[in-house]
Amino acid sequence: MINCAIAGLGRWGRALVEAARHEPRLNIVGAIEPDVIGARDFCRAHGLRPAASLEEVLASPEIDAVLLATPHSLHKTQVIAAAAAGKQVFCEKPLALRRTDAAEMFAACRKAGVVLAVGHNRRFWPSMRALRGIVASGELGTVLHVEGHNSNENSQGITAGWRLSPEESPGGGLTGAGLHVLDGIVALLGPARQVYARLARREAGPPPLDTAMLAIEFVNGVSATLATIRATPFYWRVHVFGTKGSAEVLDEVTMVLRKSGEAPATVRYPALDTLAAELSAFADAVEGRHPFPVPEADVLATLGVFEAALRSMQTAQPVACQ
Template sequence: MIEAAIFGLGRWGRSLVEAAGGALRFTHAVEPDTAGARGFAARHGLALHAGAEAVLADPAIRAVVLATPHSLHHQQVLAAAAAGKAVFCEKPLALTAADARAMLTACRAAGVPMAVGHNRRFWPAMRALRALIADGALGQLLHVEAHNSNLNSDAVTGGWRLAPGESPAGGMTGAGLHALDACIGLFGPVRRVTARLLTHPPAPAPRDSVSVLLEFANGTSGLMATIRATPLFLRVHAFGTLASAEVLGETELVLRRASAPPETRRFAPEDALRAELDAFAAQVETGAPPAIAERDILATVLGFEAVVRSVETGTTIDCDAP
């Protein structure tokens, strides 16, 4: 059992605490708003701290999990690595590729594992899609389309998540990053992106859409989109010369072959948050390979940064190699 500290007890930090209980157990929490978090911490047996110093100095705590504002990830990861703590960081790992490289380098130099919270990779349907591709069932890969949206524009009308510095390019740092990571997880690093952000007033509700044209380093193509004002929806559709396979949500996949009716496969639901925390715990406890390779982690940040720059400049942006 890995004893860990959660940094940030907002909505998502609390979700991670409630999902844990397998190979990882939260014993401490770092949350500046101690008054607002005291009841939750007491219910879950968490020692509550306003700052990180005592947590990072505690040898019993082997890992930290960051569910904090995006702009804080860089300094928090560097501090955790310097203290010898394994790090699980919610996405986006960083807002710039330079920060992401520094964070990965610091963890590598300190000899501590790092993981990033791209929980959609743990959905049963997404695992099945990756298996089909790995087995060659789709033939030569040609194109991928991904869409991830969630209805949060009426629920989230203030706070740090709406600050442009914390969430550039509209919904990209939220649901959009899941769509981008899904594409990269299947097709590899992105070579070039063209992105557009369209907004719909009035404020403060964030009603906007992001559309992205992708060109991958392997020569294949992709499209992705995200909207912050429509019900929860995830779709990832990979196209090959022999077949296409389309993920619709957590547990459904549709396989389409030539001269055959579509085949719908349904899977039992699983707790993706528990699964990603358990995978991280295995990294820490046994040295198991990371669930998401460092190259993919960096490729997603590079693609994200290119989308942001394309939105800001209205131009096509070339991506650096991870």
């Protein structure tokens, strides 16, 4: 049994608590949440002991791991403190907005001998798992280009908070939903060499009406484009183009395969609770069964593209990735 505490009981933190109920090896017993009154009923219903601070949790010998569903600006301090206390760490994405900060967090956890798992939950979509397998098998031939898109309509409800902050949410929708697509493309192609990015703001808001577009050149020679629009209803697309065919993921379970001389084939995979799956993968990593399937190299490569994209948006020039 891995006894855990969770920091942050907003919408996503509560979703993680619910998902953990399907992983018997994780036992979430404590919670740190500034809105104590607002979280009181949820804590009572899920048997969570409220803690006054993360420091209190880290000092407890009863706690083996911490789940961080906090703003990314807090992650570096929290992750390094957890590592120093010998606690295993699951941290929601984005781990950081700077590659160097993320590298420091991984180094601290490596030195302490604890796991640092980053919650890129869409890696666990059955369709995205299948896409990685198809690309790795060579079924599509030589991969030439990838197109990605994420829209999720969340800007219509944004009137305050971190998503309107240039410091907390630079790059428009790229910081939130767009990072999912970027991580998905990096998982397929590895590190990037250069990116050219544009951020177009129709209105400052609230609600914000902006679009972000990236054109990326990867080290292996493959090109990619990525777009994200916060004001449009949910749409997801990762489309890989190769010399023998293409594969297009459209949601958690749907993929369209296209090959020369054949009609497009739509494949639907069995649905999966992706949050429960990533927490199970975290438990596997803590127990030493398998490494967490979002490797450090991919996290750093994704943030390298992200940082370069932000600089490109400011300079209107292509920028080399770290």
